[in-house]
Amino acid sequence: xxxxxxxxxxxxxxxPLIILHGxxxxxxxxxxxxxxxxxxxxxxTLDLRNHGLxxxxxxxxxxxxxxxxxxxxxxxKLDDAIVLGHSMGGKVAMQFASSWPEKVSKLVxxxxxxxxxxxxxxxxxxxLYHVPLDSVGSRKDADxxxxxxxxxxxxxxxxxxxxxxxxxxxxxWRINLASIEDNMPDIMGFPVSDTGKKYTGETLxxxxxxxTYMASRYRAATEEKFPTADFKTIARSGxxxxxxxxxxxxxxxxxxxx
Numbered sequence: 001x002x003x004x005x006x007x008x009x010x011x012x013x014x015x016p017l018i019i020l021h022g023x024x025x026x027x028x029x030x031x032x033x034x035x036x037x038x039x040x041x042x043x044x045t046l047d048l049r050n051h052g053l054x055x056x057x058x059x060x061x062x063x064x065x066x067x068x069x070x071x072x073x074x075x076x077k078l079d080d081a082i083v084l085g086h087s088m089g090g091k092v093a094m095q096f097a098s099s100w101p102e103k104v105s106k107l108v109x110x111x112x113x114x115x116x117x118x119x120x121x122x123x124x125x126x127x128l129y130h131v132p133l134d135s136v137g138s139r140k141d142a143d144x145x146x147x148x149x150x151x152x153x154x155x156x157x158x159x160x161x162x163x164x165x166x167x168x169x170x171x172x173w174r175i176n177l178a179s180i181e182d183n184m185p186d187i188m189g190f191p192v193s194d195t196g197k198k199y200t201g202e203t204l205x206x207x208x209x210x211x212t213y214m215a216s217r218y219r220a221a222t223e224e225k226f227p228t229a230d231f232k233t234i235a236r237s238g239x240x241x242x243x244x245x246x247x248x249x250x251x252x253x254x255x256x257x258x
Contacts, residue, residue: 002064002071006053008045011038015105016078018069019045022087023187024124024159024175026052030086033242036250041082041257046072048089050176057176060183062191066096073103082257086110086242087213088187095190098197098225107203107226108253111211111239113218114225116189123150125181128159133171139163142171203229204256206249208237230256 008027017037019030027045034043047054048065057064069092073081083104085093090112097104127149136142139160146156166172180187203226207214214222214231223229232252237244 001057001059003049003055003057003068004075005049005068005072006047007072008034010034010043010045011041014039014041016076016081017041017043018073018078018081018083019043020048020069020083020085020089020092021045021051022089023121023180024051024162025086025089026161026174028052028161029158030242032246033250044072044076044081048092050179052174056179058179058182060179061186062091062095063099065092066099069096070100070103079103080105082106082108084108084110084253085112087112087239091190094199094225097199097201097203101199101201104199104201106257107199107201108256109203109205111207111213111241113205113214113222114190115218115221117213118188120184120188124155124159125177125184127156128173128177131163133173136171197225199226200228202256204253205229205231206241206252207231207233208239208241208244209233209235210238213239 019034021027021029027047030045034045037043049055049057049068050060080103083093083096090109091114093107093109094114097107127146130149131142131145136145142163143156143160146159150156162174163171164174205214205222234241234245234248242249
């Protein structure tokens with residue numbers, strides 16, 4: 001079943017450009033980039049299912065998430081669009097482009113490859129579940145509990161963007177933790193049934209030089225599925241090049257889109 005995705009629109013003129021965030025993220029993570037693109041493109045930042053303000057669902061396969069994007073484009077009468085995706089959103093973008101290539105005029109993938117990864121996010125899930133939502137009185141309180149399981153302050157601040165107040169005055173996680181946990185094997189994987197599908201349109205892969213998500217050993221599998229791909233590395237960045245090196249990231253993306 002398709003999900004009606006929540007979205008934020010930036011700009012009113014120019015070609016449509018859709019941005020898809022990563023795991024535990026939301027459309028708001030990309031507002032700064034979207035605003036920089038809004039003078040030339042009509043930019044839509046989407047909340048993927050089980051994230052942000054979009055509805056929750058039990059299924060979270062890449063096939064289902066790609067169909068959500070297709071439904072969004074149909075609802076907004078978009079014949080085609082530039083699609084940019086980061087991490088999990090990058091995998092959604094790759095699945096979407098491979099399934100409906102006529103809908104994607106250009107493709108930008110940020111720090112992810114079309115492969116299955118062996119690691120998971122158990123440490124993050126343990127940290128999120130460790131926060132006693134029924135008793136914390138502030139984000140600062142929640143951060144103290146997160147810090148017992150996650151030592152990186154920037155990661156905790158990113159995750160805490162998902163902590164929201166509820167109608168009773170307490171706190172809750174906006175993301176659907178249960179579904180994300182149940183679907184983690186699919187999220188860390190990539191659909192093997194689509195091995196033969198290729199996207200031959202213009203494609204850019206931007207990775208962080210300090211990240212292992214786009215390691216050289218994944219290059220052959222990526223080029224097999226995206227034979228026209230161009231690869232750019234931002235040497236001093238990790239998994240979040242658009243946040244860690246925003247000026248260099250924008251320069252690379254603008255050159256590709258021009």
